Amino acid sequence: MKNMMNSPKVCICIPAYNAEATIGETLNSLLNQTYKNINIYVIDNNSKDRTVGIVEKFIEKYEIIKLFKYDKTVPADENFDRCITQADGEYTCIFHSDDVYLPNIVEKEIEFFTAHSDVGAVFTYANVINENGKKISELKPVKDIEGKNVYNFQELFPLYLKYGNFFVTPSAMVRTEIYKKEIVKHKRQENFGVAFDVDVWLRILSKHKVGFIYDKLMNYRLSIYSMSFRKLLLYKNTIEDGMFNVLEYTMQEQRTINLLNSTDYINLKNRNMLGKVFKAYVSGDYNYAKKLIKTINTSKNTNVLKFIKFVFEIMVLIPLPLFFRKILVYVKYRRILKGQFLKMNLS
Numbered sequence: 263m264k265n266m267m268n269s270p271k272v273c274i275c276i277p278a279y280n281a282e283a284t285i286g287e288t289l290n291s292l293l294n295q296t297y298k299n300i301n302i303y304v305i306d307n308n309s310k311d312r313t314v315g316i317v318e319k320f321i322e323k324y325e326i327i328k329l330f331k332y333d334k335t336v337p338a339d340e341n342f343d344r345c346i347t348q349a350d351g352e353y354t355c356i357f358h359s360d361d362v363y364l365p366n367i368v369e370k371e372i373e374f375f376t377a378h379s380d381v382g383a384v385f386t387y388a389n390v391i392n393e394n395g396k397k398i399s400e401l402k403p404v405k406d407i408e409g410k411n412v413y414n415f416q417e418l419f420p421l422y423l424k425y426g427n428f429f430v431t432p433s434a435m436v437r438t439e440i441y442k443k444e445i446v447k448h449k450r451q452e453n454f455g456v457a458f459d460v461d462v463w464l465r466i467l468s469k470h471k472v473g474f475i476y477d478k479l480m481n482y483r484l485s486i487y488s489m490s491f492r493k494l495l496l497y498k499n500t501i502e503d504g505m506f507n508v509l510e511y512t513m514q515e516q517r518t519i520n521l522l523n524s525t526d527y528i529n530l531k532n533r534n535m536l537g538k539v540f541k542a543y544v545s546g547d548y549n550y551a552k553k554l555i556k557t558i559n560t561s562k563n564t565n566v567l568k569f570i571k572f573v574f575e576i577m578v579l580i581p582l583p584l585f586f587r588k589i590l591v592y593v594k595y596r597r598i599l600k601g602q603f604l605k606m607n608l609s
Contacts (some may be wrong), residue, residue: 271298271351272368273438279307280357281520282316287307287395289320289327297369301351302327304359305344308335313359339449339458346441346448348433349591354441360483362391367479371435374473378412382440382470386479388436390597393485398597404428405477411474415467415516422464424526426534427505431459433480440466449512455504456493462583463514468537494595497541497550502534528562536567539574544587553579 271439274292278285285304292302304317306329330348332341345356353375359498367386374384390399404425407413422428445465449458466472491559495499509527513519521527535558555575560568582590 267291269297270353270372272297272300272353272355272372272435273303273349273351274300274355274357274368275303275305275345276348276359277305277307277318277338277345278309278313278359279335279338280311280313282309282312282598283300284360285313285360285395286297286316286320288357288359288502289317291364292357293320293324293326294365295363295368296366297372298369300326303345303348304343305327305348307338307341308332315390324568329452337449338456339447342448342458346446349438349441351438352566353435354438355435360480361388361432361481362395364479364481367433369479370475370479374411374475375435375437378471378473380471381412382466383434383436384473384475385430386475386477388430388433388480388482389478390484391481394485398484400478401430401482403474406531407474408476411476413467413474414471415464418467419464419512419516419518420524420526421522423509423524423530426530427460430462430480430482431463432482433542434463436466437470440470451507453504453507453572454511455499455501455507457501457504457508460505460510461511464508468512468516469479484556495541495545495591497538497545497547497554500538502537503598506531506534525562529564529567532558532560532563532567532571536570536574539578540590543574543578544591546581546584546587548578549582579594 276288289302292300306314306317314331317327321327321329330344332344353372355368371384371386375381385423387403388401392398399504404421406421406424409429425565430433445462448459448462452460454461458571463472510522513521535554539551539554542554547558555578560571
């Protein structure tokens with residue numbers, strides 16, 4: 263996209279808090295975009311480190327960057343709300359301060375919107391990198407959605423109930439008008455927890471079509487030190503708990519409560535429960551693991567899930583020393599943890 267004279271303005275908001283280690287790389291990746299009609303707004307959540315100073319150095323050189331400093335630290339969803347308040351232009355991206363964006367992500371998303379005037383939001387997929395910027399995995403689309411690029415609620419919501427989350431949140435570009443008039447506030451219910459973004463995407467999907475670009479146009483950072491990785495090992499008040507609250511709220515709102523008893527949704531919930539049993543077990547909370555396994559009814563599930571439950575029922579009866587529990591975690595998350603076994607902390 264060479265001629266930018268008549269191209270729509272894109273506002274890239276970056277909610278940031280104590281991001282001194284990564285914010286520079288993120289900003290450089292956005293300054294290198296092939297699509298040039300952009301503004302970059304850093305929304306600082308009262309950082310205590312050098313984040314603000316680093317951003318101010320960029321501002322001295324690049325007039326498209328602007329810093330919004332707040333003197334009160336608020337929960338992440340409220341800082342995302344600040345992004346909506348400050349956003350301008352025709353399209354808005356809320357990109358993350360620890361991720362790295364390929365040079366053509368904005369251009370590709372604008373091209374998608376140009377080709378699909380009925381779409382309200384578009385997402386891409388991503389490579390997963392560690393704290394050193396090394397690729398360790400990929401975020402790929404689930405097999406059932408690759409057949410086409412644009413979906414409405416009736417088509418996509420049942421697939422979400424089957425597979426769980428396949429929206430790559432920090433890749434999203436949304437029509438600014440939708441953010442400002444229809445979303446405004448990210449977290450509608452406290453029990454959505456940190457899965458508030460799922461509710462945002464489903465709210466958009468309920469009124470507009472959404473699109474997917476199946477190319478990996480960003481590098482999503484996940485390291486052993488990151489909050490994202492620590493959340494992977496939670497087994498109480500998890501992201502998934504919030505996600506299920508969002509899904510069931512959406513079923514009621516969209517009058518699709520009959521899906522609550524669908525085989526796909528029951529399978530999804532039981533897969534999540536078995537995951538929580540594993541996490542409780544490797545964390546040494548054997549009593550909680552035993553309690554959880556008793557609540558799982560796999561009578562309507564696949565034979566694979568029934569077998570996994572059988573194995574776990576035996577496993578929770580056998581306490582393991584910390585060293586062997588760390589081995590189990592290392593094997594499960596080996597791509598993320600490669601070479602960092604001694605740094606793992608299960609407490």
